[in-house]
Amino acid sequence: MRPLRYSINVTLDGCCHHEAGLPPDEESMGHWTALMERADALLYGRVTYEMMQSAWRKPAGGVWPDWMEEWEIPFAEAIHRAKKYVVSSTLSAVDWNAELVRGDLGPAVEHLKQGSGEGLWVGGVTLPLALADLGLIDEYEFVVQPVLAGHGPRLLAGLRERIRLEPVERREFRSGAVLQRYRPARVAAEEPHPA
Secondary structure, eight states: OOOEEEEEEEETTSBOOTTTSOOOOHHHHHHHHHHHHHOSEEEEEHHHHHHHHHHHSOOTTSOOOTTSOGGGHHHHHHHHHSOEEEEOSSOSOOOSSEEEEOSOHHHHHHHHHTSOSSOEEEOSSHHHHHHHHTTOOOEEEEEEESOOOOSSOBTTTTOSSOOOEEEEEEEEOTTSOEEEEEEEOOOOOOOOOOO
């Protein structure tokens, strides 16, 4: 069974809007490129899919735009060619190497996880909340930005139950951002208290 990983940039005050943190730099884009290349497929909700497609789909002429920095191109290439699954009840069709995920979310994602490989990667805000509530996320990776946004969508706001996490990795970027990776903690069975 392949793991489902959730990765996102988040500010110190918990905002996970894509424009709230630091602008991307060569080091951070290298990290996200490696993540994209490691994933067997990407899992998006409609909003994230459409946002990523508008930013990173290769133009019809096959040439990346002039505004794109040289160090952004490996990420653009990796996300452009990645297999994508899109969870949406409003879209009737998708392209950009994507297919729609229909039906009950839990069984549909469990089915995707049954495949072999390195793992699936989920991004965004709304879909990861639903997946966390279902207990389907195997790894959480937050790139914590040294910014206080003061507004915007909050990381996993509305989570139904607390999820205890165990640290797996911590790494600092030159920008001051800190990567923090966690897995859900395995809770030991409660031992009976002596009478």
